[in-house]
Amino acid sequence: MIVRSVEDVEGTDADIKSENWRSKRIILAKEGVGFSVHETTLYAGTESEFWYANHIEAVFITQGEGTVTDKATGETHELKPGTVYLLNDHDKHIVRPRTEIKCVCVFNPPVTGREVHDENGVYPLITEEPAGA
């Protein structure tokens, strides 16, 4: 059993800050469990375009409100605590938090922690052998 908290990763390499968001990566590829788990904060009034060409992501909203727009369909969905959006088809999307949003994000394949969004808002695929495997 591994027990860890968002505070444990603050200020480490697993705490990624950008202008619009901050992502604390708590469970990573090195844990070897087939997914990674992050807590992400999206700042109020921002607009971020994301596209994970190489990953599937599920986002569970725990605090805050805003919208997510599916770029392929143009559809906009409301986000509030308890909403989950699943990018099961590598969907390009735009997130617009009205208030600060906190969410729990799950990635498959798991993020190694070394990825940064490139100019297209894409995470490159980086693979890693599980530690101890």
Added chain:
Amino acid sequence: MIVRSVEDVEGTDADIKSENWRSKRIILAKEGVGFSVHETTLYAGTESEFWYANHIEAVFITQGEGTVTDKATGETHELKPGTVYLLNDHDKHIVRPRTEIKCVCVFNPPVTGREVHDENGVYPLITEEPAGA
């Protein structure tokens, strides 16, 4: 993109209630993304023993406080919002919420929704082809 909320699964087959907890299963095996995502409520003052012989689980606490005890080591860890415990070794464990706990749970392999805990607190392994795959 799939957008769904905990309210959408309330009262369905994906809303599992027991004496000590309630689990709303939002992303399941049929989505074919390699993990499942549940929101679980653990009731204040209860004591539950769990053992997932066939699954890895990550639990992200979003509300409430309590403890988790690793039965193998006897170690007890505090749980509060932002704590994550990862059952990376099929760890037998006991959860004791002091207040009502809400958490986001991730399972690999994904839960189909048909599992129930058996008398040992174990989920059997049930596999399912992804819908449309």
